[in-house]
Amino acid sequence: MRETILTKYFSNNRHVFFFLGFLTLFTFAVVILAEGFGLGWLGTSFVKTLGKTLCLCMVAIAMDLVWGYCGILSLGHFAFFALGGYMIGMWLMFARTKLVVVAAAKNLALPLTEEEIKSAVGTQIFGVVGGAEIPNIWAFADILPAQLAFVILIPGALALIFGWLAFRSRVDGVYLSILTQAMTLALALYLFQNDSGLRGNNGLSGLQNIPGLENVQQSLVSMYFFIASAFILGIIYCLSNLIVSSKLGNIIKGIRDNEERVRFLGYNVEGFKLFIFVYTAIISGIAGAMYYPQAGIINPAELAPIASIYLAVWVAIGGRGRLYGAVIGAAFVSLMSSYFTGGQAPDIALGFGTLIWTDWWLVLLGLSFVLVTIYAPKGIGGVFDLLAKRNND
C-alpha cells in the first residue's frame, strides 16, 4: 500500500516536471529569438508582452489556489496585484526622478542638499496632482529593500486584515465575493483621489526605466525581466504545488467541498482560509511587482473590480483545481486578447458586412465564458484529463 501511495504521488506531480521543462524550453527559445541577445525575430514589445503574460500566470495560480482549491471566489486578487505594482513603482519612480534631479543639478554652483533634492523630486512627481510635498507613505521609497519588502508585506497585511475580518464572521460564498469586490472598489476609489499620495488617476509612470540600468537598452532590460518572470513563475508553481499536494492541500480541498465536515474534524477552517488568502495575496503582489516594470505604467483603473473577474474567468477557462490549468487559461486568454484587440487579427469579410475583431472580440470572449461555464466546467484542463484517460485505457 505504501508503494502505491508513493507512485501515486509521483504520477500526480508529473505535471510539475512537464511544466518546468516546458517553461525552461520556452525561456530559452525566447532568449534565442529575441532582439536582446538573440536572432532578433521577436520584438522588444512582444518580449514584454510575453513577460507580462508570465506575471499574469502567477496571479492566475494564486487565483486558482484560492478559488479552484479553496473555493473562495475572491474578486480582490487584482487589487493585491496592483498593490505590489504600486510598491515597486514607488521605488522605480522615486529613484529614477532623484537621478534625473541630481543630474540636472550637476552644473549648479552649490550641490543640492537632501531637502532640496527631496523637494525637487516631490515637485517632479506630484506636480501633476498639484502637490510638491512627498507624502509620508513614500518615506521608504528611496530604499529598494524596503519597497521590495512592502511588495510582500502590504498585500499580505491587507489580505490578513480583510481575511481575518471576513472569515471570522463566516462570510462566505457569494457574499464573500461581493465583499472582496467592495474591498477592491474601495482601494481603487482611494487611489483615484489626488490626495491618496499615489498621484491619483495619473498613477505611476515611466516604470520601464530602471534606475541603475539607464545605459542598458530596453531590449535587454525586457529580456532580464522576462527571464526573471519565468524564474519566479517556476518557483511559485513548485511552491504552490507543494502546498496543494501536501496534507494542507487535502484540507483546503476539503474546505471547498464540505467546510462543515472539515470544521467538525477539528480543523480551524478560518485559519486555513486565511493562510491561503494571505499566501495568494503575496503571490499576487509579487506578480504585480514583476508585471508593472514591464508595463511601464500603473494607475488605479488597473484594479477596477472587473479586472479581478477577468482573472476568475481565465482560471475557469484554463480549468480550475489544477495549477497548469490556471497557467494555460491566463496565457491563452490574455495572449488571445492582446492579439485580437491589438488590431493584428485580420478582419473577416462576411456576406453582409465585415467582422472587425477589435469590435467583436469582447463579444466572442464573453460568450465563450458562458459556454465554458455551462458546458465545460473543467475548462481547457479537462482536455488533459481526456488524454490521460485515453493513455490509461
Place this chain on the structure above:
Amino acid sequence: MRANKVHLLISNRRTIKFIDLNSWGSDTFWSPVMISKMFVLIFLVSFIAIFVFSETGIASTRFEDLLEKNSALIKKSSSKTVEPVLAKIRAFGGPVATRFLKHWKAKKIFLVKSTGKFVVGAPSAKNGKKMVTIFSIATNKQLSVNPARDLKQLKPNSGVRAKIASSLVPLQLLSGSLDERREGIETVERKVERPHIAPLRDALKKESNNILKKRLTKVFAYATIAFSNDDNEVKAAIQSLYEDLSIGTRAALNPLLSETIDVAETLPTNVNLARVIIPNQSIRNWDGSVQKTNTFWQRTPELNTLTAYSLLVEKNLAPNPVSSKIRDAKIISLAKNGIVAGVRLSSLNNEASRDAVYDWLVKNKGLPARVDEEQMSAIIEKYVFFARYNHSSKEVVQTAIKVLTNINRKVAFYQFLDLLLDGISLVSIYFLAAIGLAITFGVMKVINMAHGEFIMIGAYTGYVIQLFVPNYTISILIAIPAAFLVAFLAGIILERAVIRHLYKRPLETLLATFGISIALQQIAKNIFGTQARPLTSPEWLDGALVINDVLAISNIRIAIFVLGLVFFGLILFVMTKTRFGLETRAVTQNPSMAASMGINPERINMLTFGFGSGIAGIAGIAIGLFSKVTSELGSDYIVQSFMTVVVGGVGNIWGTLAGATMIGLLQKGIEWFNPSNTLAAQTYMVVFIILFIQFRPKGIIALKGRAAEV
C-alpha cells in the same frame, strides 16, 4: 487586460451635476432665453418711443456731434476707457441718449463706413445677402437698407456693456415702463455703484409695484451699506436684511467684517479691534472672534512664527531675515575658484554647512546676520498682534455680525435640509438600480452580473423611442413600459439560455453572467457607438421647486423619488399580495415541495427573473434621464447595487430599501464633512460597508433561524 475603468466615478460626477441644479434659482433671470426675451422687449419699447418722442432738431444734432467727437472711443470701446464718453452721454441726458445707450448695449449701433456716422441697424437677409436696415439715432426714422458690408457693427464687450447698463440705471429706474424699471433694478442688483444712491432713493418713493418695491428696498439697503457715511443709516439698513438669505445680502454684509492684521508694541485703543492674535496659538472664527487651539480639533493657527515675523519686517519693526535663497546667492557670489571661507562649494550639500559658511561671512565680510526661528520667536514675543475691522464703527460691525449670525444659522439649516434631500434622491437612485437585483439576487439567489446591462438596455430603449417619438412627454410614457418589456424579454432569454443550467452552482452564474455582461456592453458599443446618447426629459421636469434662496428641489429629483416609491409599492404588492409572488416565494424556498403542489418551478423561475430584469429596464429610463446613456451606464451601478442588497438583507424588499437608505444617506453625510472630495466619501462608505457586513453578515433586516439557512 482590457479592464480599465472604475465606472462609478463617472456616474457619481453625473449625480453631483444633477443635484447641483439648485443653483438655478438665483440665476434664472440671466439665462440666455430671458436675456433674448429682454432684448425683444427693449426693441419693442424703442419702437414705441418713435411715436412718443417726436422732438428732433438742435438737441439731437448736437448729440450726433457728441458722438462724432468721441467716435474713436465709441468704436473701440473698452471697459477701462469708455467711462468719459458715458459721462458725457449721461450729462447730455434725454430720450436720445437713453435710446443710444440701449441700442449700443444691444449691439444694434452700426457705423456707416463711408460717412463715419453712427446709426441704429436691424440686420436682415435678402436673396441670401446680408442686409441691414438703418435708422437715425436722433429721430429713429428709417433711413435706408444697406448691404451689411457697408456697415460696421459695434460689439461692446461684456465689461463695456455693464458700464453702459450702469449708466442707464438712473434713466431706467424712473421710467414709466415696468420692464424698464425691472431691468434697471437687475442692473443694480448685480453691482450697485455710488451714483445709483440718489436715483434709487427717488425710485423707492415712487415705485408702485410691490415686488419691485421689495427689490428696490433691498438694493437700496445694499447701496446704503456700501456707500453711506451715516452709521445709523447703515445700521438700520443692516437690520432690515435680518431675514434675508440671498447671496447678495451675504455679499453686501461680509465686506463690513473685512479686517487688517496689524502689529504694535502695545495694543492701541483707537482702533476697531476684532481680536488679539497669539501667534502659533489662536485661530480665527468666521466672525472675527478668536479661538484658542485645542488638542481635540487641531486647526492651523492664524499666524505662525514665519508669517508673524514677516509682518514685523513689513512694518520695519524687525530686520529682514536672510532667506536660504539669498544666503546661497551670497555664498556663490563671494566664492572664488569654487572656494569660500576656506570651504569648497561642492561640499556644501547640507543646510548646516551653508549656515556655517554664511555665519563666517557675516563675521568677516559684514553681511547682515541670519535670523533663525528662535530669534524670530524672541522678537515676536515683544509685540502684540491684533486684527482690526476696516470699518470704523464698532456698532455697525456688531450689528452686521448679529444679522449674519442669524442668516448663517438659517442658511446652515436649509443647507442641511438640502443635503438631506440630496441624500434622499441618491437613495432613490440606488434603490431603483438595486430593486431588480433584490428580486433576482435577493429572492432567487442568482448573481446576475448582467443586471447593469439590463439597466443599460432600458435606457437605450428609451433613447431609441425618442428617435421616433419627438414629443418628450409621450415618448417617456411609451418608453417606460417598452423598457420593461425589452428588458423582461432579455431576462427571460438569459434565464432560459444560461441561468437555468446553473441554479446549483451560484458562484458560476457570476462568471457566466459576467460574460453576458461584457458581450452586451460591447454589442451596445458596436451598435450605438462609444459616445453618450441623450435621453431628454420632458420640459416639465426641467424646473425646480424653489423654497428660498438656499433651497430648491429640482423636479427631476422629485420625479425619481416618486418613481422609487411607486416601484417599492408595486413590487411589495406583487411579491406579497399576488398569486405570482406567492408562487415565487414558494419556489425559492423549496422548489420540490412547490412542484408537488402543482407549481411549475421552471416557469416561475423564468417569470421571476424576467420580472426583476424588467424592473431594471425601467430603472434604466430613470437613470438615463439625469445621466447620459452609454454602454457603461449599467456597470456604473452594478457593484453598488449588490452592496445595497447585501447590506439591506437578502431576500427582502424592505431590506433593499433599508440598504439604499443607509448607503445613500451615509454617502451624502460623509460628503458633507469633505464636500470637495466625493471620491473620499465613496471610499469611506465602501470601507464602512465592509465593516458593517462583518458585524451584521446577514444585513440590516436579517431573516433568522431556519428560514435563513435555506
Place this chain on the structure above:
Amino acid sequence: MSRLLYVDNLSVTFDGFKAINGLSFEIGEKELRAIIGPNGAGKTTFMDLITGKTQPDSGTIRWGEKSASLIKKPESKIAQLGIGRKFQKPTVLESQTVCENLLMALANPRNPFSVLFYKKNFEDNEIIAKLSTQVNLERKLTTAASELSHGQKQWLEIGMLLAQDPKLLLIDEPAAGMTSIERQQTVKLLKNLANKRAILVVEHDMEFIRQLECRITVLHEGRVLAEGNFDFVMQHQSVIDVYLGR
C-alpha cells in the same frame, strides 16, 4: 460511571421560536445513549449547541473531568477536545480518496504549518489500515469517496470520526437509507464502539433503537420528556401522547 458531558437549563430561540427550552441532560463516559423525538423537538439544534455550531441564549454546557465550559468555543476547538459529529447525510470529502479522508481525520497537529510539512509515517499508515478494516473499506483506500455507495460513505464518515479518536460521538440518524443488513452491521458497530467511548445517537427508527439496548432520552418541544430504558419510555404516558396524538 463518571460524567462526560453535562448540560443544564439550556435555551435557544430563533425568531421567537424556542428551539431548546430549559433542557438539562447528562451522559457518562463510554455510555451509549439514544435520543428520539418528533420533528421539531430540537434534536439537531441540541447537537448544534454541543458542537458549537449554534450559541445558546442561556444555560451551561460542561465537558470532561475538569467540567470546562464549551460555550463560545469554536467548533474546531470542541472537536479537538474529543467530540465527533456525524451528520444525517453522509458528509465525506467527495473529491478525495478514502485514504486521504481518513488521513485528514487522524489525531495529529491541526495548524496550517504542521499540515503543510506533514510527512506520513509508519504509525499513521498502520492506524489507517486498521480503521479501514474496521469500517469494511480496506479495499477501497485509493478510491475517490464520490464513488462509494451510500452505506459505504456512512461508514467512511464513521471511520473518520474514529480516526479523530473522540471521547463522545454524536451520530445523527445513522440508519437512514441503509439496507437492513447494513443496519444490523451498524448496530453491531455502534455497540462495539461504545466500549471505548460515549455515543449519542439521534434516531427515528424505533426498531433500530430497540436493538441498541441502551438508555433513551425523549425530547419534545425543546425539553426532556422522559428518560429510561426502551420499555420504560415506550410505556410512558406523555410519550405515547406525543407520538400517537393526544
